[in-house]
Amino acid sequence: MRCWSADVRQPKPPRRSDAADQGKTMPSRSMPSGGRAWRGAAFALGFLLLAAQAHAQGAGPFASLSGSWSGGGTISLASGANERIRCRAVYEVGSGGRALQLSIRCASDSYNFDLAGSVVYQGGAISGTWSESSRGVNGTVSGRASGSQIQAYAQGAGFSAGLSLSTQGNRQSVVIRPTGADVTAVSITLARR
Numbered sequence: 311m312r313c314w315s316a317d318v319r320q321p322k323p324p325r326r327s328d329a330a331d332q333g334k335t336m337p338s339r340s341m342p343s344g345g346r347a348w349r350g351a352a353f354a355l356g357f358l359l360l361a362a363q364a365h366a367q368g369a370g371p372f373a374s375l376s377g378s379w380s381g382g383g384t385i386s387l388a389s390g391a392n393e394r395i396r397c398r399a400v401y402e403v404g405s406g407g408r409a410l411q412l413s414i415r416c417a418s419d420s421y422n423f424d425l426a427g428s429v430v431y432q433g434g435a436i437s438g439t440w441s442e443s444s445r446g447v448n449g450t451v452s453g454r455a456s457g458s459q460i461q462a463y464a465q466g467a468g469f470s471a472g473l474s475l476s477t478q479g480n481r482q483s484v485v486i487r488p489t490g491a492d493v494t495a496v497s498i499t500l501a502r503r
Contacts, residue, residue, distance in 0.1 A: 370431045371455035373407025374477050381482075383498035385418050388491070393418035397498050408432070421493065429462075431455055440464050 379399040386392050397416040403409065414425045422444060429438035429451060436455050441448035449466025453473070460475040471488035480502040487495050 370405065370407030370409075371436075371457070371460060372401070372403045372410040372429075372431065374458065375401040375410065375482075376403040377401060378503045379482060379500035380503050381498055381500035383484075383496070385416070385421055385493060386495040387421065388494055391420075393420065395421070395496065395498065397500065399500055405430075410438075416496070416498070427451060436460065436462060440466075 377400075379401070380397065382394060382396045384392050385395040395416050395418040397414060399412065399414045402411040404411075408431045410427075410429045410431075412425075412427045412429070414423075416423055416425075424443045425440060426443065427438060427440035429436050434454055434456065435452070437452045438450070439448065440451050447466050447469055449464060449469065451462050451464045451473075453460065453462030455461075458477045460473070462473040462475075464471045464473060469488065469490050471486050471491075473487075474483075474485045476483045482500040482502075484498045484500065485496070486493075
C-alpha cells in the first residue's frame with residue numbers, strides 16, 4: 311500500500327508593492343483610502359466651522375431665546391404695593407433668529423397677565439404686535455436689538471410700556487415699565503427650563 315502524502319506548503323507572505331517600498335499604502339476596498347478619509351473629515355470640519363461662523367455672524371437677536379423659561383421677581387402696583395410674581399415664558403424662534411413668537415404668563419397674589427406677541431428683526435430694528443388676553447388689549451411693539459440686549463416700546467389703546475430684555479446664557483432679565491395702567495413696574499429673572 312502506498313501512502314500518499316500531501317504536499318503542504320506554507321502560504322507565501324504578500325508581496326510588497328513599489329508603493330509600499332516608498333512608504334505609501336495601497337487602498338483597501340473595505341476602508342476608504344487615507345486621502346479620501348482626510349478629505350471627508352476636512353470637508354466636515356470646514357462645514358461645521360462655516361456653519362458656526364454663519365450662526366455667530368448671521369443669527370438674529372432672538373436665536374438665544376428659543377425654548378421655555380420660568381422664574382420670578384416683583385411687580386409694583388400703582389397703589390404702592392410690591393408683590394412677588396412668578397412667570398413662565400415660551401419663545402418660538404424662526405427665520406434664523408430674526409422672528410419671534412412669545413407667550414409670557416405671570417401671576418402674583420392679586421395680579422396676573424397673559425401676554426402674547428409676534429416680533430421680527432430687520433437691520434437692528436424690531437417691530438410686531440402684542441396682545442394681553444386677560445384684559446382684552448392689544449397693540450404694536452417697536453424697538454432695537456443688539457447682541458443679547460433688546461429695548462422695546464409697546465403701545466395700545468390707553469396703554470404703553472417700555473421693555474428691556476437681557477439674555478446671558480440660560481438666564482434672562484426682563485424689566486417692563488408700563489404707563490397708564492394699574493402696574494408701574496415688573497422686574498423678573500428667568501432661567502431656561
